[in-house]
Structure formats: structure tokens, C-alpha cells
Amino acid sequence: QVELVESGGGPVQAGGSLRLSCAASGLTIRYYCMGWFRQVPGKEREGVATFAGAGDTAYVDSVKGRFTISKDEAKNTLDLQMDDLKPEDTAMYYCAAAGDFWCPQVDKYKDWGQGTQVTVSS
Secondary structure (H helix, E strand, O other), X not given: OOEEEEEOOEEEEOOOOEEEEEEEEXXXXXXXXXXXXXXXXXXXXXXXXXXXXXXXXXXXXXXXXXXXXXXXXXXXXXXXXXXXXOHXXXXXXXXXXXXXXXXXXXXXXXXXXXXXXEEEEO
């Protein structure tokens, strides 16, 4: 019932910016916790930023002050503005929907997109 499609990834130079977008169908994202996650080969998936149904946001320490998560209710998309990108930000970025008002732990998110690759060169 739910489909999430990420876009906006690509190769960038360190210090540059990207804006990721997650197009959602089958749910109205306004009512649900949504999140951005990233994963590199050989490591566990990491929560990057979340946006709860109540409107509160949270970020992993490594991206605070550089990334901004937002919901565009008119477009029904979840966005991630990524500024001052660093090589350590290189990862596959995934959009996820929790299926709940509150944001759960990463293993309890119900729906996931296919991912979009972000590669930051130094």
C-alpha cells in the first residue's frame, strides 16, 4: 500500500550541498513519523534525522547544524537538505515511514524506499 521513492542523490564535492526528496504514496506523511537513514557497506543502518507526527525533529550528532529534515505537505514529500557535506556523509540514504505518530527505533519502521546514493569527494 505504501511506496517511498528517494531522489536527489549523486556525487558532490566536500563542502557542497544536496537536497534529497522522498515521494510518498499510499500514506499522507503529515500524520506519521518519517525518517532519513543511511548505510555504508559493512555497517548497520544509521538514523540521520526524524520528523514526528507531532512536528518535532531529531538529528544524529554528526549532522546537527548541517542537515535539515522537513515535510512538504503540499507535495507529500519528506526532504533532507544537506549542507557542508563531508566525505564521511557518503552512504546510501533511505527514506522510511514508521506507521505511527511517534518515532520508533530503526528496526520498527514499517516502510522503506530503495535508497539514493550520496558520494562526497574530498
